[in-house]
Amino acid sequence: MKKDRSRTNAPALSRRSLLIAAAGSAAASIGVLSGFAAGPGDRWDEEYDVVIVGSGFAGTSAAIEARKRGASVLVIEKMAVFGGNSAINGGAFAVAGSPLQARQGIKDSVEQMVEDMLKAGRGLNHVELLRVIAEGTRWAYEFTLEYGVQYKDVVLQFGGHSIPRTLQTTNNSGGGITVPLGKAARNMGVIFRNRTKLEQILQDSSGAVTGIVVREGHRFPDEDSGRLRRIRARSGLVMACGGFSSDVRFRTRQDPGMDNSLQSTNHAGATSEGLAALLRAGATPVQLDQIQLGPWASPDEKGFGMSPQFLQQAAFPYGIMVDIRTGKRFVNEMADRKTRSDAILKHKDEAGNPVYPVAFVAEEGTGESPSLGNALKYGVAHKFDTIEALAQFYGINREGLLAQVDRYNAFVKAGEDREFGKTFFKKITLEKGPFYAGRAWVKVHHCMGGVQINTKAQVIHMATGEPIPRLFASGEVTGGVHGASRLGSCAIADCLVMGRIAGENAAARKA
Amino acid sequence: MRKQNIWALLLIAALALGFSFAQEASQRQAAVKEHHLGVSQNGTNCGICHAASAPEIPPDAACLKCHGSYEKVAQRTAAVEHNPHDSPHYGTTATCTACHSEHGTSGAICSDCHLFKYEM
Numbered sequence: 001m002k003k004d005r006s007r008t009n010a011p012a013l014s015r016r017s018l019l020i021a022a023a024g025s026a027a028a029s030i031g032v033l034s035g036f037a038a039g040p041g042d043r044w045d046e047e048y049d050v051v052i053v054g055s056g057f058a059g060t061s062a063a064i065e066a067r068k069r070g071a072s073v074l075v076i077e078k079m080a081v082f083g084g085n086s087a088i089n090g091g092a093f094a095v096a097g098s099p100l101q102a103r104q105g106i107k108d109s110v111e112q113m114v115e116d117m118l119k120a121g122r123g124l125n126h127v128e129l130l131r132v133i134a135e136g137t138r139w140a141y142e143f144t145l146e147y148g149v150q151y152k153d154v155v156l157q158f159g160g161h162s163i164p165r166t167l168q169t170t171n172n173s174g175g176g177i178t179v180p181l182g183k184a185a186r187n188m189g190v191i192f193r194n195r196t197k198l199e200q201i202l203q204d205s206s207g208a209v210t211g212i213v214v215r216e217g218h219r220f221p222d223e224d225s226g227r228l229r230r231i232r233a234r235s236g237l238v239m240a241c242g243g244f245s246s247d248v249r250f251r252t253r254q255d256p257g258m259d260n261s262l263q264s265t266n267h268a269g270a271t272s273e274g275l276a277a278l279l280r281a282g283a284t285p286v287q288l289d290q291i292q293l294g295p296w297a298s299p300d301e302k303g304f305g306m307s308p309q310f311l312q313q314a315a316f317p318y319g320i321m322v323d324i325r326t327g328k329r330f331v332n333e334m335a336d337r338k339t340r341s342d343a344i345l346k347h348k349d350e351a352g353n354p355v356y357p358v359a360f361v362a363e364e365g366t367g368e369s370p371s372l373g374n375a376l377k378y379g380v381a382h383k384f385d386t387i388e389a390l391a392q393f394y395g396i397n398r399e400g401l402l403a404q405v406d407r408y409n410a411f412v413k414a415g416e417d418r419e420f421g422k423t424f425f426k427k428i429t430l431e432k433g434p435f436y437a438g439r440a441w442v443k444v445h446h447c448m449g450g451v452q453i454n455t456k457a458q459v460i461h462m463a464t465g466e467p468i469p470r471l472f473a474s475g476e477v478t479g480g481v482h483g484a485s486r487l488g489s490c491a492i493a494d495c496l497v498m499g500r501i502a503g504e505n506a507a508a509r510k511a
Numbered sequence: 512m513r514k515q516n517i518w519a520l521l522l523i524a525a526l527a528l529g530f531s532f533a534q535e536a537s538q539r540q541a542a543v544k545e546h547h548l549g550v551s552q553n554g555t556n557c558g559i560c561h562a563a564s565a566p567e568i569p570p571d572a573a574c575l576k577c578h579g580s581y582e583k584v585a586q587r588t589a590a591v592e593h594n595p596h597d598s599p600h601y602g603t604t605a606t607c608t609a610c611h612s613e614h615g616t617s618g619a620i621c622s623d624c625h626l627f628k629y630e631m
């Protein structure tokens with residue numbers, strides 16, 4: 001394992017940092033760092049109409065829209081690979097009023113999606129953004145089709161959504177979107193540059209953004225690596241640099257509960273320095289402590305892995321999750337993520353160690369899970385012929401579990417969950433084996449907070465309340481859309497819709 | 512700080528930096544992988560991959576000069592379970608040096624989330 005993929009994000013001192021520290025103090029006085037001030041006479045190493053920081057959904061869709069309007073576009077990415085969290089994402093995309101829903105007779109509307117998201121967000125959501133996003137999902141979906149993205153022929157029911165509205169890429173990954181969009185953007189002439197890290201946003205004396213300082217040839221996570229270069233953004237800068245779930249130091253400062261006892265599902269580059277650059281440029285922080293824990297992760301693998309697409313797409317909707325000490329359910333397995341994660345996190349012994357709950361489902365309920373095969377193969381899930389065998393394997397209270405299963409089966413048949421109010425979208429009981437089970441735990445998954453933007457994706461200045469000229473942001477680095485709990489499959493919606501808007505507006509001065 | 516001191520410091524820094532680059536370069540020459548000894552003339556021809564004189568990470572094009580197109584590389588590993596050169600996440604676009612390290616230890620980025628094992 002190479003050192004540049006460590007998940008901890010202490011600001012690593014580079015191998016050469018001691019030498020550079022000596023040179024640096026002298027260099028500062030002879031003007032290397034004074035290049036950060038953006039006087040009109042300063043030299044740019046390169047110039048583009050639109051510069052985009054980050055190559056996920058938000059950055060790539062912004063790039064396409066800006067390029068379509070004739071702008072020259074550069075996308076920078078600090079990591080070796082392109083795509084950030086978007087590339088490793090599960091490919092689940094909530095679309096309000098999709099043709100697939102229509103075909104299956106599912107009635108949906110923009111209002112209903114907004115309502116669901118508001119409920120999960122506990123009213124913290126910035127509603128005007130939410131509306132734009134829900135309304136934009138249909139068009140963002142068409143946009144992805146235009147560039148060759150393919151979806152499965154099924155509409156999934158995700159937790160917290162009042163109806164099935166989640167589509168999923170055929171390869172079950174966000175890469176099924178970022179790869180074709182990235183190819184299209186390249187074909188259109190967008191320039192993508194990896195290992196290039198944003199160091200600072202440059203502004204003129206009026207506060208308008210003029211360009212950025214980057215470190216080219218950057219070797220993540222060696223903060224000081226790479227050559228400093230100045231890149232001009234003539235028309236607009238789009239910050240699409242994602243969330244900070246892998247940044248243990250910063251996330252713990254926002255929420256002390258998010259310390260390194262918790263793993264993250266995110267790529268290692270999900271750190272906070274892009275956000276810091278935005279705040280330094282005057283941006284308004286919004287709800288930075290609203291950090292989401294994914295309730296469907298497994299302690300038996302690293303990162304996102306195989307568990308989420310098994311629990312979220314099989315065991316939770318069509319089975320149950322129980323406390324192994326009692327064999328009893330403890331939450332609506334299809335509630336919003338915050339409700340479920342808070343409930344899961346309470347399962348600790350006296351010493352504070354996790355007592356992992358177990359979730360399971362009968363074979364009949366596994367049809368929508370794309371990852372069960374791999375989950376079984378790598379020991380993340382296990383197969384059992386009987387409930388008794390399952391109870392024995394995981395050390396679950398046997399009598400408690402058998403009684404719980406009987407109660408649950410009765411609820412399913414009656415069509416009403418009298419314990420936790422779960423909606424049964426399909427009548428699948430736990431009567432007939434085989435059964436599939438896995439251990440559940442939470443992992444740090446999504447940053448609902450970020451910088452404030454308006455519906456044109458302009459970044460709002462904290463002191464003036466006005467847009468910072470030529471500065472745009474979209475995707476997970478922005479805050480307020482999802483409030484206290486993002487619903488599953490709504491991040492793709494957010495990133496694609498606002499990414500497109502950011503790209504369009506960032507290119508506006510070009511026309 | 513007096514002027515001489517600044518120059519002295521700069522000189523020391525420059526020498527130290529130069530030395531560390533040279534030292535790194537020589538360490539790296541010694542560490543070329545066996546199957547690359549031939550093409551790199553026993554590790555003395557840095558330019559064959561790096562082009563530049565500064566020690567920079569080569570672009571994919573440098574690898575593909577010999578290995579053919581990325582698609583060809585993907586075909587060659589098509590039988591590997593979870594083909595790393597044509598994954599759901601990166602298709603045929605994963606940067607070669609994200610996983611392959613000529614002078615250090617290689618490691619698949621897949622391992623950040625998955626339990627797959629690759630021989631590299």
Ligand SMILES: Cc1cc2nc3c(=O)[nH]c(=O)nc-3n(C[C@H](O)[C@H](O)[C@H](O)COP(=O)(O)OP(=O)(O)OC[C@H]3O[C@@H](n4cnc5c(N)ncnc54)[C@H](O)[C@@H]3O)c2cc1C
Pocket residue numbers: 053054055056057058059076077078079082083084085086087088089090091092093094174196197198199240241242243265266267269270271273274304445446474475476477488489490491492493495
């Ligand atoms: C494993 C996983 C599965 C998920 N599954 C789903 C799902 O199925 N459905 C859904 O709706 N949501 C899902 N999400 C959430 C969703 O994927 C993310 O919220 C979304 O990808 C964010 O997109 P983005 O474009 O804002 O940021 P990202 O895709 O993270 O891209 C930001 C990029 O900016 C780069 N960057 C950061 N700082 C700098 C800098 N200083 N200089 C240069 N580059 C920088 C990063 O390296 C990164 O590549 C999932 C998230 C994860 C982690």
